Amino acid sequence: MRAVLCSLCAVLAPAAPCLLRAWQLGAGVIRTLCMGLALLSVCKFTEKHECVTTENGVGTVGISNFAQEALGDVVYCSLLEVGTKLNKQDEFGALESVKAASELYSPLSGEVSEINEALAENPGLVSKFCYEDGWLIKMTLSNPSALDEIRS
Amino acid sequence: MVARKACRVLGIGSAFSSSSHREAVRKTGSSSMLIPFSMKNCFQLLYNRQVPAAGFKKTVKNGFIIHSISNDVYQNLAVEDWIHDHMNLEDKPILFFWRNSPSVVIGRHQNPWQECNLNLMREEGIKLARRRSGGGAVYHDMGNINLTFFTTKKKYDRMENLKLIVRALNAIHPQLDVQATKRFDLLLDGQFKISGTASKIGRTTAYHHCTLLCSTDGTFLSSLLKSPYQGIRSNATASIPSLVKNLLEKDPTLTCEVLMNAVATEYAAYHQTDNHIHLINPTDETLFPGINSKAEELQTWEWIYGKTPKFSINTSFNVLYEQSHLNIKVFIDIKNGKIEICNIEAPDHWLPLEILDKLNSSLVGSKFCPTETTMLTNILLRTCPQDHKLHSKWNILCEKIKGIM
Numbered sequence: 001m002r003a004v005l006c007s008l009c010a011v012l013a014p015a016a017p018c019l020l021r022a023w024q025l026g027a028g029v030i031r032t033l034c035m036g037l038a039l040l041s042v043c044k045f046t047e048k049h050e051c052v053t054t055e056n057g058v059g060t061v062g063i064s065n066f067a068q069e070a071l072g073d074v075v076y077c078s079l080l081e082v083g084t085k086l087n088k089q090d091e092f093g094a095l096e097s098v099k100a101a102s103e104l105y106s107p108l109s110g111e112v113s114e115i116n117e118a119l120a121e122n123p124g125l126v127s128k129f130c131y132e133d134g135w136l137i138k139m140t141l142s143n144p145s146a147l148d149e150i151r152s
Numbered sequence: 153m154v155a156r157k158a159c160r161v162l163g164i165g166s167a168f169s170s171s172s173h174r175e176a177v178r179k180t181g182s183s184s185m186l187i188p189f190s191m192k193n194c195f196q197l198l199y200n201r202q203v204p205a206a207g208f209k210k211t212v213k214n215g216f217i218i219h220s221i222s223n224d225v226y227q228n229l230a231v232e233d234w235i236h237d238h239m240n241l242e243d244k245p246i247l248f249f250w251r252n253s254p255s256v257v258i259g260r261h262q263n264p265w266q267e268c269n270l271n272l273m274r275e276e277g278i279k280l281a282r283r284r285s286g287g288g289a290v291y292h293d294m295g296n297i298n299l300t301f302f303t304t305k306k307k308y309d310r311m312e313n314l315k316l317i318v319r320a321l322n323a324i325h326p327q328l329d330v331q332a333t334k335r336f337d338l339l340l341d342g343q344f345k346i347s348g349t350a351s352k353i354g355r356t357t358a359y360h361h362c363t364l365l366c367s368t369d370g371t372f373l374s375s376l377l378k379s380p381y382q383g384i385r386s387n388a389t390a391s392i393p394s395l396v397k398n399l400l401e402k403d404p405t406l407t408c409e410v411l412m413n414a415v416a417t418e419y420a421a422y423h424q425t426d427n428h429i430h431l432i433n434p435t436d437e438t439l440f441p442g443i444n445s446k447a448e449e450l451q452t453w454e455w456i457y458g459k460t461p462k463f464s465i466n467t468s469f470n471v472l473y474e475q476s477h478l479n480i481k482v483f484i485d486i487k488n489g490k491i492e493i494c495n496i497e498a499p500d501h502w503l504p505l506e507i508l509d510k511l512n513s514s515l516v517g518s519k520f521c522p523t524e525t526t527m528l529t530n531i532l533l534r535t536c537p538q539d540h541k542l543h544s545k546w547n548i549l550c551e552k553i554k555g556i557m
Contacts, residue, residue, distance in 0.1 A: 098336075
């Protein structure tokens with residue numbers, strides 16, 4: 001897990017010097033902080049395999065490598081509209097791969113501010129979350145500090 | 153034996169309703185005096201598990217096999233939704249058998265205009281349903297068995313389920329050549345599809361369902377699953393047409409009953425559970441609280457048509473009018489099942505441009521649906537000049553347009 005997060009960190013901020021620090025929080029969360037990124041930008045993996053990075057109160061949600069490998073080729077991505085209010089763990093869409101529809105669950109509460117329109121034409125992009133092209137939705141967070149509640 | 157069988161019929165008959173039990177207890181102070189011994193045992197068992205009050209959840213022990221008494225596709229799909237949403241399937245996998253009266257079922261992200269002949273379906277009274285799982289379009293009738301395997305997300309394994317079906321088939325017909333493909337189809341004799349698969353994966357539970365062709369009307373199936381609509385451009389998941397065959401054609405002893413029993417026996421052996429098939433009534437709110445509103449949602453226009461991924465139609469058709477051929481061009485963009493952009497072009501010597509403009513602008517925002525279009529175009533016609541020829545041209549045009557919806 002730590003190795004995965006470390007490599008993810010390297011991808012997100014390749015040019016910046018990266019001071020890797022991992023520690024246990026009270027709820028059993030392991031968090032990796034890349035000092036090269038904006039202070040509040042943290043990539044966390046929920047147990048549901050949706051991944052979220054935050055910056056200035058806006059969360060960008062994608063799927064983790066693990067989830068993407070389990071899915072295989074994504075042939076369709078359906079997402080709720082901009083403006084939809086989501087509570088943590090609400091369904092915000094579905095991915096289809098080899099006849100299986102997998103629901104997507106919001107890792108945080110907030111309001112959908114943007115959806116990745118490129119996925120309509122090219123759903124395979126979801127596997128590129130680490131490279132910033134495969135994000136699903138962006139949302140304005142109702143509680144930015146709620147990020148700490150996510151368990152990895 | 154009858155009492156035991158009756159106990160299996162969960163949710164049917166007032167004998168097992170909580171109110172009649174309370175009635176018995178009130179009269180005698182205990183249930184033992186009025187009710188025969190075997191019935192009482194069964195009844196107490198059910199009562200202890202509080203089946204009528206708490207619903208279906210509590211009855212599932214180590215795994216369960218159920219069979220719907222309904223042939224309504226929406227009610228049966230609602231059972232899947234309900235189990236998926238409400239049950240903890242940890243160590244309690246469920247196998248669900250269901251059959252439907254003639255219906256076409258499309259996958260979650262499909263376009264019905266691309267997948268089936270909606271005009272023919274309307275003429276023949278065939279229902280259209282959109283399921284919540286992925287995959288392609290299928291035709292159901294009473295000669296087709298649907299099987300749903302409910303498990304936890306961790307235990308989700310489609311190939312395992314298909315191998316189970318193959319073992320069941322070979323148990324009753326050892327020489328039958330049935331194989332599962334990489335796309336999770338079952339092929340008979342290496343070429344005929346007898347089963348198609350789809351699934352849904354949720355938070356903690358998942359289900360894999362598949363068809364099994366026993367004695368379906370193959371000719372009707374082919375005509376219904378052939379779309380006549382031209383010029384559709386869409387990102388929706390498309391079906392892959394396959395040659396199909398009924399198992400009954402291969403072996404006349406393979407009736408739906410025989411197949412269901414065979415699969416149930418194999419399932420029970422594999423999961424070390426009881427091989428009784430329990431009948432369930434999918435409209436019973438005491439067993440499945442909230443299920444009827446799920447069935448209602450599945451029947452709404454918003455779900456069936458409104459969930460169609462954005463698509464566009466770019467087509468043209470010829471109209472014969474007073475021995476001359478006219479070409480009408482149609483460009484329509486449809487989002488959430490409603491017309492977003494509408495451009496119907498006809499020669500302006502035939503129909504005045506202002507009238508066409510009125511038609512185009514009034515269709516924007518309306519449902520891509522022949523009923524709604526009929527209503528709108530009738531209203532519009534009243535605002536047009538009272539000219540017999542004009543009205544006749546208008547009607548010809550509108551009929552053609554409704555023909556693509």
